[in-house]
Amino acid sequence: MDTLATVTQYTIYLLEAGVLGYLLLRRRERSLLPVALYLALLLVVDGLSRPLVLYRYGLTSLQYEYFFWLTDILLALGAFLLVCLFFRRACGEHRELWQVVRLVQIFVLILVAGISLFSLSRNFDHLFTRFIVEFQQNLYFTCLVLNTLLFILMQQLQSADEELSMLVCGMGIQFAGPAANLALVYLTPGQQFGSELYRHIGPLFTLGMLLTWFYALARAPQFGRVAKPQTTAAELVSAGRGEA
Amino acid sequence: MAMFIAALILIISTGMFFFYFHAICQRILRREFDKDYYLAIVNANRLEFPAVRRAAESWEAPVDYARVQLTLRCDYLALTYLLKHAVNVNRRYTRQEWLLVVYFRTILLLLGLCHKLGLGERSAILNLAAILQYFANVIGQRVSALRFGELSATDYLLSI
Numbered sequence: 001m002d003t004l005a006t007v008t009q010y011t012i013y014l015l016e017a018g019v020l021g022y023l024l025l026r027r028r029e030r031s032l033l034p035v036a037l038y039l040a041l042l043l044v045v046d047g048l049s050r051p052l053v054l055y056r057y058g059l060t061s062l063q064y065e066y067f068f069w070l071t072d073i074l075l076a077l078g079a080f081l082l083v084c085l086f087f088r089r090a091c092g093e094h095r096e097l098w099q100v101v102r103l104v105q106i107f108v109l110i111l112v113a114g115i116s117l118f119s120l121s122r123n124f125d126h127l128f129t130r131f132i133v134e135f136q137q138n139l140y141f142t143c144l145v146l147n148t149l150l151f152i153l154m155q156q157l158q159s160a161d162e163e164l165s166m167l168v169c170g171m172g173i174q175f176a177g178p179a180a181n182l183a184l185v186y187l188t189p190g191q192q193f194g195s196e197l198y199r200h201i202g203p204l205f206t207l208g209m210l211l212t213w214f215y216a217l218a219r220a221p222q223f224g225r226v227a228k229p230q231t232t233a234a235e236l237v238s239a240g241r242g243e244a
Numbered sequence: 245m246a247m248f249i250a251a252l253i254l255i256i257s258t259g260m261f262f263f264y265f266h267a268i269c270q271r272i273l274r275r276e277f278d279k280d281y282y283l284a285i286v287n288a289n290r291l292e293f294p295a296v297r298r299a300a301e302s303w304e305a306p307v308d309y310a311r312v313q314l315t316l317r318c319d320y321l322a323l324t325y326l327l328k329h330a331v332n333v334n335r336r337y338t339r340q341e342w343l344l345v346v347y348f349r350t351i352l353l354l355l356g357l358c359h360k361l362g363l364g365e366r367s368a369i370l371n372l373a374a375i376l377q378y379f380a381n382v383i384g385q386r387v388s389a390l391r392f393g394e395l396s397a398t399d400y401l402l403s404i
Contacts, residue, residue: 134250141253144260151267166271172264180257186250211339212268219340 008203013047015210022217034085035167035213041078045071046206069132073116076139080112083147083171089164090154101153112142137182144175166216170209177205269347272340273378281384282377285326291380293319297373300366307369309359313352316372320348323379331386341382348375 020039023029029036050071057063084105091098116139123131151168159165181198286294292315299307324345328335337345355368 137250137253141257144257148260162271162274166268169264169268169271172260172267176257176261176264180254180261183250183254183257187247187254215272215340 005200005203008207012203012207012210013043015207015214016043016047019210019214019217022214026217028217032217034082038078038082042075042206045075069136072136073120073139076136076143077113077116079171079174080109080139080143080146083143083150083168084109086164086168086171087150087153089161090150090157090159094157097157108142108146112139133182133186137179137186140175140179140182144172144179147171147175163216166212170212170216173212174205174209177208178202181205265347269344269375272344273374275378277381277385280381281388282380283384284387285323285380285384289322289326291319291322291376293373293376297370297377300369300373307365309365312369313355316369316376317352319376320352320372323376323383326383327379330383331390341379344375344378348372351375 016039020036020043023032023036023039050068053064053067087101087105088098091101116135119131119135123135147168151165151172154161154165154168178198181202185198285291296312296315299312324337327337327341351368351371355365355372358365358368
């Protein structure tokens with residue numbers, strides 16, 4: 001099980017770097033700046049600083065626990081901002097709608113940041129009890145609701161932006177999985193089973209999001225076009241010789 | 245109260261996870277092919293899912309559930325074998341094919357559940373047929389890239 005978790009984790013690091021690299025190579029980092037920034041944040045936090053803290057202090061240390069949960073909040077807030085920016089892209093041709101959505105977003109952002117800071121400051125002394133699990137669960141669920149509203153808005157506007165649609169679906173997987181998982185952690189007596197599940201299954205949702213994004217960026221612009229054939233006759237013949 | 249909210253979040257989030265999974269698969273299935281490659285594969289392998297789909301689209305008489313399920317399952321086995329072994333040097337699914345395989349199995353499971361509960365099966369059958377058509381299109385497109393003399397493989401298959 002630990003081997004599987006390690007393989008998943010390294011696959012996630014590779015994909016984070018790969019998708020970001022793909023954006024840079026295709027010179028799409030400007031048109032997809034929010035996605036590139038979120039991926040960079042994910043890479044710095046998840047792929048760089050967490051392993052460094054883990055290496056320095058160890059898995060069972062208090063420092064690593066603090067660092068893990070606080071950076072998890074940072075990532076969730078980053079994802080929240082990303083969804084807000086997706087709203088702007090979805091409302092691209094609907095200026096009046098964007099004016100309304102923008103105001104609602106600012107209100108929700110202030111509300112989420114205010115509630116987050118208030119509850120974190122009140123509970124900082126006993127942060128790593130059930131509080132952090134409940135807090136994270138609520139944060140992910142808020143993001144999930146916002147993401148779903150965006151998805152519904154795109155359906156209502158009959159958006160033809162397949163790339164954005166797939167990016168939003170990827171975010172949905174990223175929010176829905178951890179929200180359900182954290183709720184399970186909260187509901188489990190002693191939180192042991194739920195915590196183990198979160199540790200092993202949690203990264204799979206990130207993996208799902210990254211794979212969906214990669215598909216969206218690599219294939220969505222080509223929807224409707226003919227895909228390249230998987231192989232040629234010459235390759236088949238040489239493969240057949242190899243097998244023989 | 246907090247436990248109730250957690251339970252509610254667990255139920256809604258799990259539902260949303262499957263909703264997004266469904267949405268991703270539907271977007272993959274939306275891919276358009278420049279022609280109906282699946283026809284050659286259906287004819288060559290005597291697949292029955294187009295007939296099942298036609299029956300599901302114009303449902304007036306009750307459908308033979310056991311037969312429909314068996315037909316779709318057989319077509320699925322044939323097509324997944326071809327996906328792996330026909331004109332595929334790597335002998336494995338691509339990522340989206342793998343996702344659709346999981347999607348197919350999930351819907352097949354739900355189809356059985358819908359049947360037992362007496363709920364509508366039409367939508368599930370149409371979804372299963374759409375996945376099989378996608379698989380057949382992918383195989384047909386791969387095969388059509390190969391040429392045997394003057395004929396492409398699909399031309400050859402259609403001429404049989």
